[in-house]
Amino acid sequence: xxxxxxxxxxxxxxxxxxxxxxxxxxxxxxxxxxxxxxxxxxxxxxxxxxxxxxxxxxxxxxxxxxxxxxxxxxxxxxxxxxxxxxxxxxxxxxxxxxxxxxxxxxxxxxxxxxxxxxxxxxxxxxxxxxxxxxxxxxxxxxxxxxxx
Amino acid sequence: xxxxxxxxxxxxxxxxxxxxxxxxxxxxxxxxxxxxxxxxxxxxxxxxxxxxxxxxxxxxxxxxxxxxxxxxxxxxxxxxxxxxxxxxxxxxxxxxxxxxxxxxxxxxxxxxxxxxxxxxxxxxxxxxxxxxxxxxxxxxxxxx
Numbered sequence: 060x061x062x063x064x065x066x067x068x069x070x071x072x073x074x075x076x077x078x079x080x081x082x083x084x085x086x087x088x089x090x091x092x093x094x095x096x097x098x099x100x101x102x103x104x105x106x107x108x109x110x111x112x113x114x115x116x117x118x119x120x121x122x123x124x125x126x127x128x129x130x131x132x133x134x135x136x137x138x139x140x141x142x143x144x145x146x147x148x149x150x151x152x153x154x155x156x157x158x159x160x161x162x163x164x165x166x167x168x169x170x171x172x173x174x175x176x177x178x179x180x181x182x183x184x185x186x187x188x189x190x191x192x193x194x195x196x197x198x199x200x201x202x203x204x205x206x207x
Numbered sequence: 208x209x210x211x212x213x214x215x216x217x218x219x220x221x222x223x224x225x226x227x228x229x230x231x232x233x234x235x236x237x238x239x240x241x242x243x244x245x246x247x248x249x250x251x252x253x254x255x256x257x258x259x260x261x262x263x264x265x266x267x268x269x270x271x272x273x274x275x276x277x278x279x280x281x282x283x284x285x286x287x288x289x290x291x292x293x294x295x296x297x298x299x300x301x302x303x304x305x306x307x308x309x310x311x312x313x314x315x316x317x318x319x320x321x322x323x324x325x326x327x328x329x330x331x332x333x334x335x336x337x338x339x340x341x342x343x344x345x346x347x348x349x350x351x
Binding site: 091094095097098099100101103105110112113119120121124125127141143144145146147148149150151 | 230237238240241242243244267269271272273275284287288290293294340
């Protein structure tokens with residue numbers, strides 16, 4: 060269970076916001092896209108054979124989750140062990156295709172402390188930016204996670 | 208794959224067709240493998256129970272993906288998803304029906320794009336919205 064002594068100071072907040080994760084680079088494989096589509100139960104042929112409208116095979120919208128973006132490291136000790144995913148906000152700019160090399164970088168956008176029904180919580184908002192090998196942003200994913 | 212929805216055919220308040228899915232534990236294992244999220248609460252029942260959960264729970268990210276499949280399936284092959292949001296408000300469990308529902312909230316043009324905003328969500332068998340979300344899709348126009 061969480062301790063009661065944790066306080067998120069203004070200084071800790073300021074030092075956290077803007078912290079970026081180490082970039083991860085992953086090559087997108089055709090077979091991985093097909094396995095992901097099968098796992099989410101989506102039989103859209105755009106993900107397996109490609110369709111004229113998408114100009115070939117593309118990845119499903121949340122496939123970028125599998126690019127293993129790493130969490131930015133907070134610059135202080137976190138006294139909580141449990142982690143809940145609060146939700147995601149995706150914006151899409153370009154299709155992701157087999158052969159793309161995706162670089163993912165997470166950035167701390169916000170950090171707050173709150174006390175709710177599950178006790179004291181630390182809520183972080185992290186925005187992951189995904190770029191392809193041309194440097195174009197293919198998507199961003201802003202996620203909220205709750206530690207308690 | 209469904210048929211194509213055109214911008215002219217969409218109006219505010221229009222409902223998306225209801226879809227029912229029933230993810231199995233096997234599907235959660237498939238998702239763990241495909242996504243790389245191997246947190247034990249999604250396939251190891253004794254572990255899930257040991258940390259106070261009622262049982263294995265569905266990955267939030269899989270529910271996110273289900274909402275993505277739901278809205279893109281409705282919008283059709285020539286539509287482009289611009290934005291997808293969702294919040295994880297409640298747990299969902301494998302081998303229970305999950306119902307996807309939604310409706311159109313806004314129909315508008317921005318630059319060259321014909322955009323439609325939708326409110327979408329997943330409901331558990333008790334009718335609670337465990338995973339509310341929104342989506343913005345760009346649709347083709349009949350008039351080209």
